[in-house]
Amino acid sequence: MGLLDSIFRPDKNRAEQEALKNARATFKTLTAYRPAFTTWRGAIYESDLVRAAIDARARHISKLKVEIHGAAKPGLQSKLRQGPNQWQTWSQFLYRVSTILDASERTTCIIVPVLDEYLVTTGYFPVLPDKCEVVDFKGEPWLRYNFAHGQTAATPMKDCAVLTKYQYKNDFFGDGNGALDETMKLVHIQNEGIEEAVKNSATYRFMAQVNNFTMADDLAKERKRFTQENLVADAEAGGLLLFPNTYQNIQQIKNTPYTVDAAQMELIKTNVSNYFGVNERVMQNLATGDELDAFFNGAVEPFAIMFSECMTKCLFSATERAHGSYLIANANRLQYMSTTAKVQMAKELGDRGALMIDEIRELFNYAPLPDGAGQVAPIRGEYKATDDLTDEEEGGSDAE
16 A cells, blocks of 8 residues: 555545546636646756755754644544654654745645544645646535546545645645746756866867868868877877878867856845745854844744644634644744853843743753653742732832
8 A cells, every 4th residue: 555545545435536536627716717736846946056945944944843732633632742644753744844835836735634544534744746726526625636657636625734835826826936937047057057167178179270182082081081090099199189280270169168157146046045035054054043033033933823823724623723722833942042142041031930940951952850840930039929929028019
């Protein structure tokens, strides 16, 4: 049994899947755009510069911590706390979701439920079909997928999480990375120019003027003689070109391939950085403190919010959400701070009881204290909790 069978269980709902294969009705949208897309097969992902930017985002996003709250679906919650599915960890899952969202043709990532043999949801998996379209099936929108090797499957849209970027014309899917095409052409030209320069550096070409030949046959014989004596592998010349005195104006032909200069290359890097919201320092793991905090605000947090909301909506019903059940992906933003800033925060907030011992330890990547000993907020001697104030101290505060 393959991965597709493990996720969609077509053997258990074969009649429904067969009906969806032949479904002709397209779910009508407000914009009249056909709600379908085909995969670009990762063309944009083959550029080393673009891949570095996408990887930087995905690496930081993979550090998000996924938490589930509420009392609904306790069995599924227990499984999801161990991981999103039986093949991936949450870190791998988030990395793949971020990469698909940035690199796919329609800047769209679809997360589908993983079904067991009884068609009960046991987890979630991000899919990258060759083609996906929204079809109308029994009055409801369904996502129908076509995978490589002709495999097909479908799921109700309400059971899936659909994450998008650059969504404008299409009601369901993103508009893609077409805006980056011109920059990608420049990257391609630059790479080809470098490749041609390396090839040409290993070749020697020349031109010469040949005199005293009036007959075409004589010129052809001279060309053959020169080739046999100089260019044949076993020629006695030993790799040294010998020109007779009938050759004049001998000149080397120099081919200088075009390569992008430093200023233009810097512009290309800036375009890619602006497009993905990842600067060179983040890509090279050199950013610290305020730089990482700005990156979190602009790139990681928007993803975390969209992912949390989409997963909550497909995981829990409206009633379950109303009663406080939700999934959230969050990060300890304080980890981005410098060590000096962490020490200062622990000193200022820890002494006043604003942080618990385990929270302070987490700042420095220490494990929590055993037996819940770290679940207390220490208060330095000159500070007191408001519940412990005497009447005189409270009165003094009022008087002041």
